[in-house]
Amino acid sequence: MTLSTATSYPYQSVTATATVAPSAATGTVTFTRSGTTLCLGKAVVAGTVTCSFAPQVVGSGAVTATYTPTSALAFSASNSTDNPTLTVAKYPVTVKAAYDDNGSSSCAQRVVTVTVTRGSVSGGTPSSLPALTGTVSVDGAAGITLPAGGTVTACTALTTSAPVVTYSGDARDVAARVTAAKAVTQGGSGANHTRTGSGGGTLVGSAPAHTRTGSGPDSSTLADTGTRHVAALLLTALGLLVAGAGCLTAGRRRTRSL
Known part of the structure; x- marks a missing residue:
């Protein structure tokens, strides 16, 4: 008798194949493992019979086959002699x-x-x-x-x-x-940030946080998206325009006096 595999896991399908000699013998074969019936009364066809089963119990045990002839006058009942061992292991x-x-x-x-x-x-x-x-x-x-x-x-x-x-x-x-x-928590918003890099590094967050890039304080650049910073920049630009206009007017007046 042979098995499709010597090692299996619970509920996996395994097939046992038994050979009955002579091939002209008729009857049935019952397969068992450690006292548990796997297949009952499987018909012999041309000297061969198979049993497919899915073991559920973990452990090792020999699979055996018992032949029962159709006619006790023509053939004798017998048990298999080469009984392979099937090991059913637990899943990792x-x-x-x-x-x-x-x-x-x-x-x-x-x-x-x-x-x-x-x-x-x-x-x-x-x-x-x-x-x-x-x-x-x-x-x-x-x-x-x-x-x-x-x-x-x-x-x-x-x-x-x-x-x-x-x-x-x-x-x-x-x-x-x-x-x-x-556990490591990364990212965040508001006061919670993740900082990576060297020197100025990279600070990731949401307003009122900033984004800082660079390798040190001297080479760092600061981009600020806060509302008050934007307003300050607009006021500064407006002041420069006014000052420029004043300089242009003074220049024109000096030209006329010459």
């Missing part, structure tokens, strides 16, 4: 965790956000595979049941070290343990 998972010590509207202390996703495996993930279950624990606290979306938010006490997140795993998925990374 990816756990991403981040924490923020600034709190939130529902948590005045540390907020830890955890997302658990199922990893990819050879043979793909069957559509019939149930969603991840299990619990998520932060720093050894009581586990929080993983919801359908796979994301958990926990409120924990502030500590000097990064929180440790543990996913319990379930009947089909492995357990995992990771250290959360500190």
